Amino acid sequence: MDLPVMPPVSPMLAKSVPNIPEVGHYEPKWDGFRTIVFRDGDDVILGSRNEKPMTRYFPELVEALKENLPEKCVVDGEIILISGNRLDFEGLQQRIHPADSRVRMLAEKTPSSFVGFDLLALGDEDLTARPFSERRAALEKALADAEPPVYVTPAVNDLERAQEWFVQLEGAGLDGVLSKPLDGTYQPNKRVMFKTKHERTADCVVAGFRWHKTADVVGSMLLGLYDDSGKLHHVGVVAAFPMAKRKAMVAELEPYQVEIADHPWGEWATQETGAAVGSRMPGAQSRWSAGKDFSFVPLRPELVIEVAYDYMEGDRFRHTTQFRRWRPDRTPESCTYAQLEEPADYNLGEILKLQ
Structure with a gap:
């Protein structure tokens, strides 16, 4: 060449x-x-x-x-x-x-x-x-x-x-x-x-967290939304926090820690189980993860936060969300897919013809 x-x-x-x-x-x-x-x-x-x-x-x-x-x-x-x-x-x-x-x-x-x-x-x-x-x-x-x-x-x-x-x-x-x-x-x-x-906002359940890759502080929090049947789905993460906040969050989240067997995502205790039921796990490995450790600390699904996001890809946030505020006024059960705004459909074929 x-x-x-x-x-x-x-x-x-x-x-x-x-x-x-x-x-x-x-x-x-x-x-x-x-x-x-x-x-x-x-x-x-x-x-x-x-x-x-x-x-x-x-x-x-x-x-x-x-x-x-x-x-x-x-x-x-x-x-x-x-x-x-x-x-x-x-x-x-x-x-x-x-x-x-x-x-x-x-x-x-x-x-x-x-x-x-x-x-x-x-x-x-x-x-x-x-x-x-x-x-x-x-x-x-x-x-x-x-x-x-x-x-x-x-x-x-x-x-x-x-x-x-x-x-x-x-x-x-x-x-x-x-x-x-x-x-x-x-x-x-x-x-x-x-x-x-x-950019839109959504209220999500905090269902777990991952440790930071370089220190014993919170790296990211795992987000969940409920479907119409009451099942809690892993929909993404929120990860951008100052280091001081990451340290403080360890103590703030500690009272909510729970054994994975008592968690809504307990069926994902092993990757093999998750693969068997066809669900995407918050701790799953894939060809994109390059062997990274994505294990997480499960939390009782009681805390609610508001996050900003751009759009959904399937049933998950396409990109990492941005923290906006804690929502102590919201119940976890109110954090459902129904709150999400859906754009009006548009034919992609028509876009490719535009000039």
Whole structure:
């Protein structure tokens, strides 16, 4: 492979802002695997955000990229999985598997797509020092004839339209809106773009905690919500606390500690049991955990906190939540899925046609 921009390259990043800034260019924020595609003829490398190649996990996409990208180019974008009219991040995660036979099976069963949103190199020319307005124009021209499953991300230059997108596109599983200065150069691993994501709040049961990886203090608290049958589900964690607060929480939570056998998640006392009942355990290992210790200290489900979250992925919070306040005025039984706001559905196929 001989390109003017060679792998590995850390992708350019975005910093979170509460409101969409007026910078002149707006795109949907896709929820997939950030990927920089390097193509030199028949050689294709899919570089991930951590700079490790993902090429072997998406053989069907490699072939599609050969058919739709210029012979020699470097394109920044996102690998996504479309299920019905929505993005399916959980399904996309399943594509990362060590067994080649399963990789091939999933490539046929749940084929992926690629959405390009920046052009770093074309032919023998390095475009990273060019302003984004020129790179975007070059991307649109280079991928003008691209067909599914390869797309150019839709974009608008109008702030009012971007604000409409922020509300509208969430119903198809999108993350929010990205704002990109038109005069910006491509700066790997620098937060020079802006992302505006949804934030909501929910009252959750504190059902356990994990120890901090470096000290005998609370690392994260495990959150639960009740379903209509009264079963408490593990829905995520809250983890961002000052060190002094982490220390104080050890004593605050100690009176609520209980044996796992007396806990609603007692059926998950071992990973084997959890696997048998088909439930996701708060202490489970997976191919994403890299052998980390996710065991937890069970607590009587009596404490309630309010957390901020962006959106749900299935029946869990997609990302780590943010602590807002304790809710001594709420009963644990009132912490149900019914309180969660659901965005109106929107057809993902219509988004990919937008310009």
